[in-house]
Amino acid sequence: MKPDVGYRRETPGAHPPYDHAAYASTHKRAPRHPPIKFEHTLSEITGPRFDARSLTAGDADLTHFNGAAALGERIIVTGQVLDESGHAIPSTLIEIWQANAAGRYAHDADRHDAPLDPHFAGIGKVMTDAAGNYRFTTIKPGAYPWRNHHNAWRPNHIHFSLFGPGFATRLITQMYFPGDPLLALDPIFNSVPDSAARERLVAAFDIETTMPEFALGYRFDFVLRGRLATPMDR
Amino acid sequence: MSRGQTPSQTVGPFFKPSLIHAGSETLATASTRGERIIVAGRVLDGDGAAVNDAMIEIWQANADGRYDHPDDQQEKRIDPNFRGFGRAATDEEGRFRFVTIVPGAVAGSGGVAQAPHINVSIFARGLLKRLVTRIYFPGEPLNAADSLLASVPAARRPTLIARAERSGPVREFIFDIILQGGNETVFLDI
Numbered sequence: 001m002k003p004d005v006g007y008r009r010e011t012p013g014a015h016p017p018y019d020h021a022a023y024a025s026t027h028k029r030a031p032r033h034p035p036i037k038f039e040h041t042l043s044e045i046t047g048p049r050f051d052a053r054s055l056t057a058g059d060a061d062l063t064h065f066n067g068a069a070a071l072g073e074r075i076i077v078t079g080q081v082l083d084e085s086g087h088a089i090p091s092t093l094i095e096i097w098q099a100n101a102a103g104r105y106a107h108d109a110d111r112h113d114a115p116l117d118p119h120f121a122g123i124g125k126v127m128t129d130a131a132g133n134y135r136f137t138t139i140k141p142g143a144y145p146w147r148n149h150h151n152a153w154r155p156n157h158i159h160f161s162l163f164g165p166g167f168a169t170r171l172i173t174q175m176y177f178p179g180d181p182l183l184a185l186d187p188i189f190n191s192v193p194d195s196a197a198r199e200r201l202v203a204a205f206d207i208e209t210t211m212p213e214f215a216l217g218y219r220f221d222f223v224l225r226g227r228l229a230t231p232m233d234r
Numbered sequence: 235m236s237r238g239q240t241p242s243q244t245v246g247p248f249f250k251p252s253l254i255h256a257g258s259e260t261l262a263t264a265s266t267r268g269e270r271i272i273v274a275g276r277v278l279d280g281d282g283a284a285v286n287d288a289m290i291e292i293w294q295a296n297a298d299g300r301y302d303h304p305d306d307q308q309e310k311r312i313d314p315n316f317r318g319f320g321r322a323a324t325d326e327e328g329r330f331r332f333v334t335i336v337p338g339a340v341a342g343s344g345g346v347a348q349a350p351h352i353n354v355s356i357f358a359r360g361l362l363k364r365l366v367t368r369i370y371f372p373g374e375p376l377n378a379a380d381s382l383l384a385s386v387p388a389a390r391r392p393t394l395i396a397r398a399e400r401s402g403p404v405r406e407f408i409f410d411i412i413l414q415g416g417n418e419t420v421f422l423d424i
């Protein structure tokens with residue numbers, strides 16, 4: 001096997017379309033022409049890598065900022081980054097951002113009338129270990145309104161950015177919480193056509209991850225596109 | 235064991251504090267090999283309005299045409315002063331700007347060289363998954379033989395080729411990204 005073997009394609013139904021009627025911001029931003037498909041080359045197989053030494057322990061703990069503890073419900077989020085064959089993806093960067101417990105982002109453009117928390121920035125980053133595992137501690141984000149339609153509220157969610165081994169495996173997504181009544185009403189969550197795929201965006205409460213007298217634990221695995229065949233020389 | 239892919243979701247409007255850092259638009263320093271250039275452009279929506287909350291990422295080979303990645307086993311030099319990855323957020327006018335180098339030609343399928351190009355990902359509010367395109371360079375002799383360019387209808391091919399803005403000490407290339415409508419940029423299904 002040569003190292004220039006490509007990656008698998010998007011599974012039909014597992015990813016949203018560009019144009020999704022219920023999500024107003026897609027209307028002027030979705031291309032009208034279908035994208036052009038071609039065979040993967042080194043350009044799609046290779047991709048950026050990041051140095052674990054650029055991360056600090058504080059990057060995996062969002063619960064303290066500016067010298068004091070953030071308000072809200074402390075939670076632990078952990079899981080594995082895998083490919084479609086179940087192989088762990090080690091040493092890959094995960095970037096994290098989210099609203100505070102009140103549903104407000106520490107961002108100039110967020111005009112929601114909910115309090116900012118001076119001790120919560122809502123920014124984190126972690127790297128998977130040799131077995132593809134990651135873990136961080138944060139505050140459970142609040143729901144927030146957005147102006148997509150009348151009385152529109154985003155369910156509680158955490159944003160994630162992942163690279164994986166190649167340009168083809170890049171993924172930006174959102175993790176949701178089990179039992180959230182807003183999920184059924186959310187155009188972004190429901191933009192994923194396949195219901196089984198959609199459910200993969202919902203974390204699982206996990207008593208094993210939960211730490212006594214400290215925080216509830218949630219498990220959330222990421223599955224990135226796998227290789228068409230495994231190159232020999234890796 | 236076969237596992238289902240994690241679906242993509244929009245980057246949303248609030249990514250900047252986490253994803254955008256000072257210096258991430260600068261890929262090339264004085265010690266990087268190759269011709270230092272500026273690659274800039276605007277992101278526009280179907281009404282021609284500026285998209286002021288997009289994130290553009292670029293990934294490219296070094297001046298010798300080699301990617302900084304273990305799966306690139308071409309017999310070409312690695313440049314210790316070039317990683318090949320950059321990231322920029324668009325401003326109020328939808329503008330982005332990178333300082334990089336002209337990439338060398340990378341082998342394509344069948345060992346035929348691809349024309350020099352920069353791989354681009356576009357993320358934004360309203361994009362439920364990223365858009366992918368490539369920036370090619372004007373006047374590049376290899377463009378005529380590039381198999382990806384050849385697979386694009388001729389009328390739309392110019393949207394993949396940057397415009398040389400001026401020839402000063404640092405050449406500047408303009409690559410506008412039109413998300414929708416007349417002159418829509420060619421996007422790629424990878």
Ligand SMILES: [Fe+3]
Nearest residue numbers: 154157159246
């Ligand atoms: Fe959000």
